[in-house]
Amino acid sequence: MRDALLIFRKDVRHLWPRILIVLAIAALEGLLNAAAPAGNPLQLSVVWLWGFSCVYLTASAIQEESLPGDNQYWLTRPFSRRGLLMAKVLLLAVFASAPRMVVQAVALRLNGVSPLRYASVLFATGVFSLAIGLAAAALAAVTENLMQFLWVLLPIAAVEILSLMYGGREIGQNNVAWIRSSALGALIVAASIAILIVQYSRRKTFVSAGILAGTLAMAAMVPLLVTWHAAFALQSKLGRAIGPASMRISFEPSGPAGNYTAEYGRTLEGIDLPIRITGIPAGTRAVSERVATTIEAPGGKTWSSGWTSTGAIANPNPLEDSHAIRADGAYRQHLYVDAEFYRAVKDAPVHLHASVAVTLLGERQSAPISARGRTGHLPGDGICGAGPGPFPSNVVVFCDWPGQAPARVYVQARSLKNGQTLESLLLPAGPYAPYPTDGSMWSGAETMFTAPPEPVEMKLETWRAIGHFERELDIPQIRLSDYAVRRITDPN
Amino acid sequence: MTCAIRTNGLTKKFRRTPVLEGLDMEVPNGSIYGLVGTNGAGKTTTIKILMNIFPPTGGHSEVLDVDSRRLSPGQFAQIGYVSENQEMPGWMTVGYFLNYLSHFYPTWDRALAAELVRQFQLPLDRKLRQLSHGMRMKAALASSLAYRPKLMVLDEPFTGLDALVRDELIEGFLPRAENTTIFISSHDLTEIESFASHIGYLDRGRLQFSEELDTLSGRFREIVVTFDAAPQLPREWPANWLQQEAGGAVVRFIETRFDQERTAVDVHRFFPGCRDMVVSAMPLRSIFVTLAKAGRTAD
Numbered sequence: 001m002r003d004a005l006l007i008f009r010k011d012v013r014h015l016w017p018r019i020l021i022v023l024a025i026a027a028l029e030g031l032l033n034a035a036a037p038a039g040n041p042l043q044l045s046v047v048w049l050w051g052f053s054c055v056y057l058t059a060s061a062i063q064e065e066s067l068p069g070d071n072q073y074w075l076t077r078p079f080s081r082r083g084l085l086m087a088k089v090l091l092l093a094v095f096a097s098a099p100r101m102v103v104q105a106v107a108l109r110l111n112g113v114s115p116l117r118y119a120s121v122l123f124a125t126g127v128f129s130l131a132i133g134l135a136a137a138a139l140a141a142v143t144e145n146l147m148q149f150l151w152v153l154l155p156i157a158a159v160e161i162l163s164l165m166y167g168g169r170e171i172g173q174n175n176v177a178w179i180r181s182s183a184l185g186a187l188i189v190a191a192s193i194a195i196l197i198v199q200y201s202r203r204k205t206f207v208s209a210g211i212l213a214g215t216l217a218m219a220a221m222v223p224l225l226v227t228w229h230a231a232f233a234l235q236s237k238l239g240r241a242i243g244p245a246s247m248r249i250s251f252e253p254s255g256p257a258g259n260y261t262a263e264y265g266r267t268l269e270g271i272d273l274p275i276r277i278t279g280i281p282a283g284t285r286a287v288s289e290r291v292a293t294t295i296e297a298p299g300g301k302t303w304s305s306g307w308t309s310t311g312a313i314a315n316p317n318p319l320e321d322s323h324a325i326r327a328d329g330a331y332r333q334h335l336y337v338d339a340e341f342y343r344a345v346k347d348a349p350v351h352l353h354a355s356v357a358v359t360l361l362g363e364r365q366s367a368p369i370s371a372r373g374r375t376g377h378l379p380g381d382g383i384c385g386a387g388p389g390p391f392p393s394n395v396v397v398f399c400d401w402p403g404q405a406p407a408r409v410y411v412q413a414r415s416l417k418n419g420q421t422l423e424s425l426l427l428p429a430g431p432y433a434p435y436p437t438d439g440s441m442w443s444g445a446e447t448m449f450t451a452p453p454e455p456v457e458m459k460l461e462t463w464r465a466i467g468h469f470e471r472e473l474d475i476p477q478i479r480l481s482d483y484a485v486r487r488i489t490d491p492n
Numbered sequence: 493m494t495c496a497i498r499t500n501g502l503t504k505k506f507r508r509t510p511v512l513e514g515l516d517m518e519v520p521n522g523s524i525y526g527l528v529g530t531n532g533a534g535k536t537t538t539i540k541i542l543m544n545i546f547p548p549t550g551g552h553s554e555v556l557d558v559d560s561r562r563l564s565p566g567q568f569a570q571i572g573y574v575s576e577n578q579e580m581p582g583w584m585t586v587g588y589f590l591n592y593l594s595h596f597y598p599t600w601d602r603a604l605a606a607e608l609v610r611q612f613q614l615p616l617d618r619k620l621r622q623l624s625h626g627m628r629m630k631a632a633l634a635s636s637l638a639y640r641p642k643l644m645v646l647d648e649p650f651t652g653l654d655a656l657v658r659d660e661l662i663e664g665f666l667p668r669a670e671n672t673t674i675f676i677s678s679h680d681l682t683e684i685e686s687f688a689s690h691i692g693y694l695d696r697g698r699l700q701f702s703e704e705l706d707t708l709s710g711r712f713r714e715i716v717v718t719f720d721a722a723p724q725l726p727r728e729w730p731a732n733w734l735q736q737e738a739g740g741a742v743v744r745f746i747e748t749r750f751d752q753e754r755t756a757v758d759v760h761r762f763f764p765g766c767r768d769m770v771v772s773a774m775p776l777r778s779i780f781v782t783l784a785k786a787g788r789t790a791d
Binding site: 002003006010013014064069070071072073075076077078079080 | 540543544545546564565566568569571573575577578579580581583584588592593595596597632645
């Protein structure tokens, strides 16, 4: 420990300008969050900036006594390797993780939120900082200097971005993407620890570089291995309540005729099926996440969509959240079928099977918010700001929550003049993550809508996800052309 | 412990290139052992294996009775290592560097450190990166002598230094290393000769000999034999006669196993008509050149 403190003191003496940068950015983030977390456009940029400064500091600290090479003075000095590693971890903890946690705690307090209530989220931000530091430390431990560090970092970043872009096709920005992020994070942290142990105990850079390369290959595979459906299945196991056995989706051929029109690409054909949903528990509502459709046509022709967000259970009420299933009743199941397949089988009786992934929302809370200006102490310790939008009679509402935002948030605006009520969903409709995965302390959402005639009273309504499950819709015989969605641009 | 350093069948390969091949070497306690050899002979590799910077490919080495692969801070606190291309923390001032290191050595002698600083005329407030190569070597040496190490390992410490700085370095460390074993690799044979007690000659990864300098100097002699007329040269020369040259009535060679009586007998046996024989002692540099040339001729 004595060695660690001596090396730590030496590092602080040399790296103080870099330490000051990290501390200043953490302070700036805290200041921004303290002043106005809601609708703060700089929040994420500052988190990224802090991340970069933290990586720079960590790499510099590790390379004070660089591990690869054979000419470093310290190799033949009585420095214990354990003390050396401890000194670096101490530097990271004292000047990166801890100050950020403290600053965030102060920002929470200044926003009237008890930091103790969000201790787990504060801890998560600390772990996030440490994870960034560990990854940077591992990379710095296999490179001799900052230039080499950058040359290794850049291709890694390129590979990861490509993998995210490719993986994005499958999993996209969605509410269960945190599972993939967490898997990736766990992989990176585990590999970083392994590399640091190998380097500080044996200085086997070749072995460490092998671990690094293997980790990169596995990291590139994560988006392909953790598919959306796998993530959703895990999410449903983690949910507090498995979906109610009572909820059913059934085809209702006698239901109201669809008059749904839409505009979409020529490679797909839309199908609008009348369905009935029953068994929604009182005080809850559901949203359909994705659908997987399989169509079997006579002659053995089969087409499957895979799990896709193109298609959902739609709420026919245009003034409400179009994806919300509020209660038992008639709804529409929208599906999109490959246009070529559709043309080949549209008039034939086909067997259609759709698996629908559904999230059940509950624990509704609501509170009034000011139509202009800031409102605090909202459900979930939220803070909202409202103001005029870019167009006349537009209203913009932006809200932030410490930690994770509620799964779904609405603003309900009611005209006191004529009683007209409008509901607007705040986006992004939160991920179902138990902690923020981007290193932020706050997560936000916003909406812009045309307000009903003034004066207006506004209310914020929040819902938590309480269960995730799948339901099946099986139609043994159906003629697709009977339910085709008409394109807006199609001639009548 | 009779040897500060001992190697046994030490081998090292970089990928498929052998650099050391079965090195057996013993450095007696209290000796000043000079490891000499041409560029690429394996001197630095040997030292880096001894200092646990490189792992050996095979064989075994011990430093201060500890397997060199297991050298710990406890042993490094008793070893001073100075190398010509050592990377120093350039941002540190000389003063901070010495003070920083002092905390890691239980035997650090502040008075001795101050004396070394004075003797080497080290500017305490100057950053290491601002020092000349010579001054940096002096700083490295001062930082390695101040704790009175049991073993000093010096890898080409005189390379790139002018004669004055060389002398200052030698004068600086020799008197302070009375109870220290010194293991030094160098090209600078003239300097080595002035203070080494033992010499090892490394050639392409093999130790050609390792012995006391006096013994070595005693067995190498330049022999000049004169005749009345050009002599008949032997078809096969003795293996211990190197660099044979003949010109007119004179034959010259290097005897590598000189013995007053035996050499005289051998000369008369090979050259029965010789008129005179002159025997000259050789400086280490000439011995080294002779061996190096002999090695190349053998190829």
